[in-house]
Amino acid sequence: MDRWTGKVALVTGASSGIGAAISIELVKYGIVVIGFARRLDRLQKLEKELSNEKGKFVPLQGDISKEQSIINAFKWIQVNYSGVDILVNNSGILRNSNLTDGKTDDWKAIFDVNVIGLCIATREACKSMKERDVNGHIININSLSGHRIPASVEDTNVYPASKYAVTAITETLRRELLHQKTKIKVTSISPGLVKTEIAEAGNSQALTERMASVRPLDPEDIASAVIFTLSTPPHALVEEIRIRPLEQPI
Numbered sequence: 001m002d003r004w005t006g007k008v009a010l011v012t013g014a015s016s017g018i019g020a021a022i023s024i025e026l027v028k029y030g031i032v033v034i035g036f037a038r039r040l041d042r043l044q045k046l047e048k049e050l051s052n053e054k055g056k057f058v059p060l061q062g063d064i065s066k067e068q069s070i071i072n073a074f075k076w077i078q079v080n081y082s083g084v085d086i087l088v089n090n091s092g093i094l095r096n097s098n099l100t101d102g103k104t105d106d107w108k109a110i111f112d113v114n115v116i117g118l119c120i121a122t123r124e125a126c127k128s129m130k131e132r133d134v135n136g137h138i139i140n141i142n143s144l145s146g147h148r149i150p151a152s153v154e155d156t157n158v159y160p161a162s163k164y165a166v167t168a169i170t171e172t173l174r175r176e177l178l179h180q181k182t183k184i185k186v187t188s189i190s191p192g193l194v195k196t197e198i199a200e201a202g203n204s205q206a207l208t209e210r211m212a213s214v215r216p217l218d219p220e221d222i223a224s225a226v227i228f229t230l231s232t233p234p235h236a237l238v239e240e241i242r243i244r245p246l247e248q249p250i
């Protein structure tokens with residue numbers, strides 16, 4: 001991890017759950033973490049908690065579903081920190097809805113955050129990494145739902161489709177970056193059930209019950225996977241990590 005000391009990471013959705021845990025771990029390794037999310041108070045709390053660590057946590061308020069907000073964030077990072085070396089595409093939502101009578105706005109909101117926002121942030125990060133010819137790393141927080149449909153489809157609607165899209169985008173990007181002869185890596189990390197605020201934020205009673213039926217993963221388990229993939233040497237690419245609670249059957 002020494003080669004990342006003093007480098008800059010943008011973590012989207014750093015205000016809670018997996019994104020907060022990843023940010024904490026990266027700061028402990030001496031990385032400057034730009035924590036991007038809508039809830040500034042949460043980000044500022046994290047900034048205080050991490051003030052004595054090796055690296056630094058910098059709150060940056062923004063909305064991943066709004067293109068201009070993402071572009072502004074990258075401009076701000078360029079002016080203040082030269083650019084981004086690591087991008088963790090972690091912001092993600094689900095909505096209590098279904099495919100047979102759900103609301104179009106809910107489905108669009110899921111795709112705007114989980115897919116389009118991820119693509120815009122990825123494009124801007126690649127520009128920043130290519131301009132400075134760095135060994136950059138893009139890490140997509142995917143899901144087991146990016147590889148299979150969950151056992152219960154209640155409340156599930158377009159969420160798995162959005163994560164299947166992340167699987168496809170990760171592989172398409174890997175080949176594009178290779179074709180362009182860049183030094184940028186892209187990795188997908190696909191967790192099963194993790195104890196975070198996602199069910200509550202999406203008002204999903206069904207997910208809350210699924211979460212309670214097993215000993216879920218902790219956000220720190222996913223942060224460990226991020227550290228593992230970053231700690232590989234520049235010539236080695238971890239493409240995909242799937243991590244599930246031992247007790248989660250499907």
Ligand SMILES: NC(=O)c1ccc[n+]([C@@H]2O[C@H](COP(=O)([O-])OP(=O)(O)OC[C@H]3O[C@@H](n4cnc5c(N)ncnc54)[C@H](OP(=O)(O)O)[C@@H]3O)[C@@H](O)[C@H]2O)c1
Nearest residue numbers: 013015016017018037038039063064092143194196197198
């Ligand atoms: N928990 C699980 O069981 C699980 C399993 C597999 C995959 N995942 C994936 O893990 C990632 C993190 O989720 P989590 O479980 O940690 O959930 P969480 O605790 O609800 O965190 C979601 C994060 O996304 C951010 N976010 C939501 N909408 C946003 C927007 N419009 N703009 C910017 N940020 C936004 C939230 O920040 P603000 O609300 O402050 O903007 C929050 O920081 C997601 O991609 C999720 O799909 C989770």
